[in-house]
């Protein structure tokens with residue numbers, strides 16, 4: 001423990017509060033169950049979902065304060081650019097978001113953690129609509 005100059009301990013990153021990487025791999029696994037159940041969404045993804053799962057889990061873990069593995073493997077996220085090949089209209093966005101919120105229900109984190117995740121995912125999904 002280092003010397004604390006201030007009085008307040010900074011909040012632990014969400015990544016630590018959920019117990020690390022396993023939370024994100026579980027969330028993403030649950031999310032893709034929802035993707036498989038939504039044909040419009042499923043059609044946008046490659047047949048083999050292994051890399052898609054990997055990249056999404058690494059991205060979310062990194063975003064919420066975990067290791068920077070996503071950047072090491074994929075480079076800067078540039079999510080707008082990476083989604084530009086796909087037509088993301090209101091329907092696709094809402095399908096994505098509902099699959100993600102269902103996944104959150106399945107992994108069932110503490111309410112304040114769910115709130116933080118849902119707020120970010122909702123905002124990000126709205127930003128990525130491009131049609």
Ligand code: HEM
Pocket residue numbers: 044045046051052053055056059074079082083086088092093094096097121124125126128129
């Ligand atoms: C709004 C609805 C969205 C749709 C329809 C959508 C769809 C897709 C598709 C088709 C891919 C390419 C397949 C793949 O590599 O996995 C992809 C990649 C990805 N998406 Fe989304 N996405 C959406 C929103 C989001 C949001 C909100 C985030 C982050 C919070 C996100 C994060 C990612 C990441 C990290 C990748 C992999 C990028 C890479 O490294 O290649 N997506 N998405």
